[in-house]
Amino acid sequence: MxxxxxxxxxxxxxxxxxxxxxxxxxxxxxxxxxxxxxxxxxxxxxxxxxxxxxxxxxxxxxxxxxxxxxxxxxxxxxxxxxxxxxxxFLPAGVRQRCEVIQWLMFQMGGVGPMLGQAHHFRKYAPETIPYAVDRYTNEATRLYRVIDKRLSEAAFLGGAAYSIADMATYPWLRAYKWQGQDIEDYPHLKRWYLEVRGRPAVQRGLAVLEEKVxxxxxxxxxxxxxxxxxxxxxxxx
Known part of the structure; x- marks a missing residue:
C-alpha cells in the first residue's frame, strides 16, 4: 500500500x-x-x-x-x-510519451508556479500590490490561452487520450476565479474542464480530506x- x-x-x-x-x-x-x-x-x-x-x-x-x-x-x-x-495515462510509445511529458512539465514549470502567484497576490498577500496582481493575472490569462489553443487541436493536453498531464493541470484550474479568469472565455478549455471534472476517479480524488478543507x-x-x-x-x- x-x-x-x-x-x-x-x-x-x-x-x-x-x-x-x-x-x-x-x-x-x-x-x-x-x-x-x-x-x-x-x-x-x-x-x-x-x-x-x-x-x-x-x-x-x-x-x-x-x-x-x-x-x-x-x-x-x-x-x-x-x-x-x-x-x-503515460504511454510507452516515444512520441505519445513525449507529448504527455511536455504538457506535464508545462504544468510543473508554468501553470502551477504562475497560478500559485496569482492566488497569492490576489487573495493572500497582506497588502495589495497592483503591479504583482496585474503581472500574475496577465500571466494566468496567457497560460489559459495556451491551454485553450492546445485543446482546440486535441481532445486532451497530451493528445487523443486522457493522461497524467490532464490530472496535473485540472486541480490548478478549479480556482479560476481566484486567478481573475472567466472559464466562459475559453470554450475548448471549458469543454475539457467539464469532461475531466465529471470523471468518478477525479471526484474521489478531490474528496480526500474533504472534511479538512x-x-x-x-x-x-x-x-x-x-x-x-x-x-x-x-x-x-
Missing amino acids: IDLYFWSTPNGYKVSILLEELGVPYRVIPVHIGKGEQFQPEFLAISPNNKIPAIVDPHGPDGEPIALFESGAIMMYLAEKAGAAGES DRSGAKPDGERWNNLFGSAQFDKH
Whole structure:
C-alpha cells in the first residue's frame, strides 16, 4: 500500500486523482501545512523541500522502500509502476510519451508556479500590490490561452487520450476565479474542464480530506499565515 503524505492543495490532488484512476490502494497521511507539520523532521526526511505531496512505496523498483517528493515525479513513478494500467495515462510509445511529458512539465514549470502567484497576490498577500496582481493575472490569462489553443487541436493536453498531464493541470484550474479568469472565455478549455471534472476517479480524488478543507474564504492569519507564507518557510529546519 502506498503512503500518501497529503494536504488539500492542487498539487496534493494531482496524486490522489491518479491513485484513484489507477485503483491503487493507498493510505492518506495528513500533513497540516497551516500548523507547520511540513517542517517536522520525520516529514523532511521524506520531502526535504517541505512540500506536499510525497509518497512512500514499501515495495519500490528493487523491492526496497522508496520515498518520492515532487508531484510530477510521483505521477510518472506511479504510472510506470502500474504497468499496463499506467500506460493509458503515460504511454510507452516515444512520441505519445513525449507529448504527455511536455504538457506535464508545462504544468510543473508554468501553470502551477504562475497560478500559485496569482492566488497569492490576489487573495493572500497582506497588502495589495497592483503591479504583482496585474503581472500574475496577465500571466494566468496567457497560460489559459495556451491551454485553450492546445485543446482546440486535441481532445486532451497530451493528445487523443486522457493522461497524467490532464490530472496535473485540472486541480490548478478549479480556482479560476481566484486567478481573475472567466472559464466562459475559453470554450475548448471549458469543454475539457467539464469532461475531466465529471470523471468518478477525479471526484474521489478531490474528496480526500474533504472534511479538512476550509470553505470560509477567510485569509489565513497569525501562525497559520506564517507557516504558509511567512518567515517559517525560511527558518532553519
